[in-house]
Amino acid sequence: xxxxxxxxxxxxxxxxxxxxxxxxxxxxxxxxxxxxxxxxxxxxxxxxxxxxxxxxxxxxxxxxxxxxxxxxxxxxxxxxxxxxxxxxxxxxxxxxxxxxxxxxxxxxxxxxxxxxxxxxxxxxxxxxxxxxxxxxxxxxxxxxxxxxxxxxxxxxxxxxxxxxxxxxxxxxxxxxxxxxxxxxxxxxxxxxxxxxxxxxxxxxxxxxxxxxxxxxxxxxxxxxxxxxxxxxxxxxxxxxxxxxxxxxxxxxxxxxxxxxxxxxxxxxxxxxxxxxxxxxxxxxxxxxxxxxxxxxxxxxxxxxxxxxxxxxxxxxxxxxxxxxxxxxxxxxxxxxxxxxxxxxxxxxxxxxxxxxxxxxxxxxxxxxxxxxxxxxxxxxxxxxxxxxxxxxxxxxxxxxxxxxxxxxxxxxxxxxxxxxxxxxxxxxxxxxxxxxxxxxxxxxxxxxxxxxxxxxxxxxxxxxxxxxxxxxxxxxxxxxxxxxxxxxxxxxxxxxx
Amino acid sequence: xxxxxxxxxxxxxxxxxxxxxxxxxxxxxxxxxxxxxxxxxxxxxxxxxxxxxxxxxxxxxxxxxxxxxxxxxxxxxxxxxxxxxxxxxxxxxxxxxxxxxxxxxxxxxxxxxxxxxxxxxxxxxxxxxxxxxxxxxxxxxxxxxxxxxxxxxxxxxxxxxxxxxxxxxxxxxxxxxxxxxxxxxxxxxxxxxxxxxxxxxxxxxxxxxxxxxxxxxxxxxxxxxxxxxxxxxxxxxxxxxxxxxxxxxxxxxxxxxxxxxxxxxxxxxxxxxxxxxxxxxxxxxxxxxxxxxxxxxxxxxxxxxxxxxxxxxxxxxxxxxxxxxxxxxxxxxxxxxxxxxxxxxxxxxxxxxxxxxxxxxxxxxxxxxxxxxxxxxxxxxxxxxxxxxxxxxxxxxxxxxxxxxxxxxxxxxxxxxxxxxxxxxxxxxxxxxxxxxxxxxxxxxxxxxxxxxxxxxxxxxxxxxxxxxxxxxx
Numbered sequence: 001x002x003x004x005x006x007x008x009x010x011x012x013x014x015x016x017x018x019x020x021x022x023x024x025x026x027x028x029x030x031x032x033x034x035x036x037x038x039x040x041x042x043x044x045x046x047x048x049x050x051x052x053x054x055x056x057x058x059x060x061x062x063x064x065x066x067x068x069x070x071x072x073x074x075x076x077x078x079x080x081x082x083x084x085x086x087x088x089x090x091x092x093x094x095x096x097x098x099x100x101x102x103x104x105x106x107x108x109x110x111x112x113x114x115x116x117x118x119x120x121x122x123x124x125x126x127x128x129x130x131x132x133x134x135x136x137x138x139x140x141x142x143x144x145x146x147x148x149x150x151x152x153x154x155x156x157x158x159x160x161x162x163x164x165x166x167x168x169x170x171x172x173x174x175x176x177x178x179x180x181x182x183x184x185x186x187x188x189x190x191x192x193x194x195x196x197x198x199x200x201x202x203x204x205x206x207x208x209x210x211x212x213x214x215x216x217x218x219x220x221x222x223x224x225x226x227x228x229x230x231x232x233x234x235x236x237x238x239x240x241x242x243x244x245x246x247x248x249x250x251x252x253x254x255x256x257x258x259x260x261x262x263x264x265x266x267x268x269x270x271x272x273x274x275x276x277x278x279x280x281x282x283x284x285x286x287x288x289x290x291x292x293x294x295x296x297x298x299x300x301x302x303x304x305x306x307x308x309x310x311x312x313x314x315x316x317x318x319x320x321x322x323x324x325x326x327x328x329x330x331x332x333x334x335x336x337x338x339x340x341x342x343x344x345x346x347x348x349x350x351x352x353x354x355x356x357x358x359x360x361x362x363x364x365x366x367x368x369x370x371x372x373x374x375x376x377x378x379x380x381x382x383x384x385x386x387x388x389x390x391x392x393x394x395x396x397x398x399x400x401x402x403x404x405x406x407x408x409x410x411x412x413x414x415x416x417x418x419x420x421x422x423x424x425x426x427x428x429x430x431x432x433x434x435x436x437x438x439x440x441x442x443x444x445x446x447x448x449x450x451x452x453x454x455x456x457x458x459x460x461x462x463x464x465x466x467x468x469x470x471x472x473x474x475x476x477x478x479x480x481x482x483x484x485x486x487x488x489x490x491x492x493x494x495x496x497x
Numbered sequence: 498x499x500x501x502x503x504x505x506x507x508x509x510x511x512x513x514x515x516x517x518x519x520x521x522x523x524x525x526x527x528x529x530x531x532x533x534x535x536x537x538x539x540x541x542x543x544x545x546x547x548x549x550x551x552x553x554x555x556x557x558x559x560x561x562x563x564x565x566x567x568x569x570x571x572x573x574x575x576x577x578x579x580x581x582x583x584x585x586x587x588x589x590x591x592x593x594x595x596x597x598x599x600x601x602x603x604x605x606x607x608x609x610x611x612x613x614x615x616x617x618x619x620x621x622x623x624x625x626x627x628x629x630x631x632x633x634x635x636x637x638x639x640x641x642x643x644x645x646x647x648x649x650x651x652x653x654x655x656x657x658x659x660x661x662x663x664x665x666x667x668x669x670x671x672x673x674x675x676x677x678x679x680x681x682x683x684x685x686x687x688x689x690x691x692x693x694x695x696x697x698x699x700x701x702x703x704x705x706x707x708x709x710x711x712x713x714x715x716x717x718x719x720x721x722x723x724x725x726x727x728x729x730x731x732x733x734x735x736x737x738x739x740x741x742x743x744x745x746x747x748x749x750x751x752x753x754x755x756x757x758x759x760x761x762x763x764x765x766x767x768x769x770x771x772x773x774x775x776x777x778x779x780x781x782x783x784x785x786x787x788x789x790x791x792x793x794x795x796x797x798x799x800x801x802x803x804x805x806x807x808x809x810x811x812x813x814x815x816x817x818x819x820x821x822x823x824x825x826x827x828x829x830x831x832x833x834x835x836x837x838x839x840x841x842x843x844x845x846x847x848x849x850x851x852x853x854x855x856x857x858x859x860x861x862x863x864x865x866x867x868x869x870x871x872x873x874x875x876x877x878x879x880x881x882x883x884x885x886x887x888x889x890x891x892x893x894x895x896x897x898x899x900x901x902x903x904x905x906x907x908x909x910x911x912x913x914x915x916x917x918x919x920x921x922x923x924x925x926x927x928x929x930x931x932x933x934x935x936x937x938x939x940x941x942x943x944x945x946x947x948x949x950x951x952x953x954x955x956x957x958x959x960x961x962x963x964x965x966x967x968x969x970x971x
Contacts, residue, residue, distance in 0.1 A: 109856070179904055
């Protein structure tokens, strides 16, 4: 029951926030904050009650199964294991961050802005919880339109173009996934005589190799666009750059993670055989993404675009971890997802804060910011270091685990990807040096972090240090879920052969 | 005829009686309000008469008409859609300085034609219904004679509809010459058993398909659509999109599905469906006029429904019925939003007229948004589940090519619906003069609110409608 509330609360808060804007711009913000805080508390309480259970086959930390469209085998089926729990917590933390980040940035249409924001978060929550493929697709599509509005209404100069590009990419790939879902649905019916869209039932559906290959590709394309995987990444820099700060935080921090989640939760477990065949290509794409993203990030002159391209690079590790598919790599992929969400989210907040103060994102227009705003520059330095994988911070743990796991199955890929880690130091240092150090040539002067911003930064810094120094509780939380997924693919893989 | 026959025809009789009553009323007392109220009451009575009719169904009345649960389901849809059009027309013509009362007679007669068409089981009643539907439409499309566009559209529709009727008649003649029967179920089983044997039968069949194609406005018989949609008053365009096309599609699904077993017929419909989806969506990309855009979008949507029709089987019948209901609600809502924004001088047509509508009129903007999202097939709207279901029918019948075209073209489709949305949500820049937008009457609010509510509730709880369809049309 509480699981349904996790989706309903943001939806309702959004609907409430819209008219509440008439009472004053603060109302929608507080309503959204309250809803997200409530969701976070509910999720933690569910987790505390349920505990770290393996997840698949009935042993969920929390589960909800209602009939929905009975004769098509569609059920309102939600489930939470350690994997979804961590991503949900990330969702609510970054949700709160994005509400706070838009506190001063969004001053017109505040009610409608928060309606969209909360509906995106509801869709993402649904994606992380859905155990019915129709429900999954429903939630998957639900987050697209509000994000489109967020970019196209409150975005920057080329917002309409960026929003359309985002929409078309995600829409086409989503529809391909829908065809794949339907094909799987009818294949399952042909094999067993049962119409079902339940995740746990569909695992282990006997498919012939050719069909499995095509159906897996349908899923993979949808997740690859979101993740993003080279060469399907071109929507990302535009969307991230043109979106308002809250939009960038959610895009980079959460929406990309839905792609990673899909790979780990659906693609490999549902099609273990086809995924194994596809793994060499996927690993290659991951390596290309890691290197290519890093090189392009280095070439950017727009601060926000630079950060956007770093996402292409870092999320390559998630793809790599998903297809290396052993315990180290999987744990690493998940850690990367969480840590990247926090560090890149915080970076986008800082870039947004700078842009709001000096009205440019061009690195050329900056320089010497350290003297003007030492706290802000220090925070930027910290998150850049986190993002380029400084040991002792969260991102390092994730990428290290992925590399270690991948080395076992594909040493050369791991070696090449490690070069990407080096490259990230290049663009990270370039960013810090050009924007924050050096002489203040443009005679910039603006206020440093405000208390609200400082608080946000402090919390994020704390979390990243915790992830980096003591990741054990985190790893323990999702270990049973990842073990269960692995066992599942073992047995399912045998069933195919 | 027995009393049970009359009972079975009660909805049709109620509509006919209503049209005659409106005519008599006008003869004595000319009043827009009273004429509209009487028509609405007649339509409500016709809708209520579906239940007594259902008690004697299934029944064949005089060899011309069938009354069974499928026919009654579609009749209900057509009557309800006409009711919406009537309410919209009242608000729309109230702002105009014309003779307004006769419009309702035409509307009711056109509905009679649609009801006959849906229930027909004989080529004669089919032709009768089709003409009864078309002839009043000439008048309805050209109802605002002071506008040249409207006249032009009416004339265009007249010529093409007359031509298509001639095609249909000639086709029927050829078929009669070959088979000696005009009875539709008999013909269908004859064709299915023998295949199109000699030259006359395929020629006749082709001509009939062409006649239907004109009415459905599928490619390559679609050329009249954008002009007529643009020229016709918005409520009439809504009527064409929902009732006129819906009646023919319903007939197609109800009677002609078995003919698809003949490979060549299936091939023709496959080509038509693919061409409609592709051309409709691509041509809509080029439009800056919202009514023309909706016209091209309707071509594409008929193409989607044909995918369901072609998939065949139980699932397909349900899918098409669901799609038709969802599409009717959506298109009525979309044209409804255009109609309520019309003032004494005309309708908002170009995209520029819609710039910033959301910020001026948030509630109306939200309703229009839901309608556009439903057309694009986005979740929480009925259009989403409709498209899902049609696609499921296509995949289950493994018509992969059609399913793939549907997916790709509807992605293109999303693009132009978004263009309208971009305009709706654009910040008013203050440079352009905003056209005068009249306030909405309470009836308009209730109507649009109901349509939006239906759209959302069917989008979230599709099983509400699925249960009805399964009991009747499934």
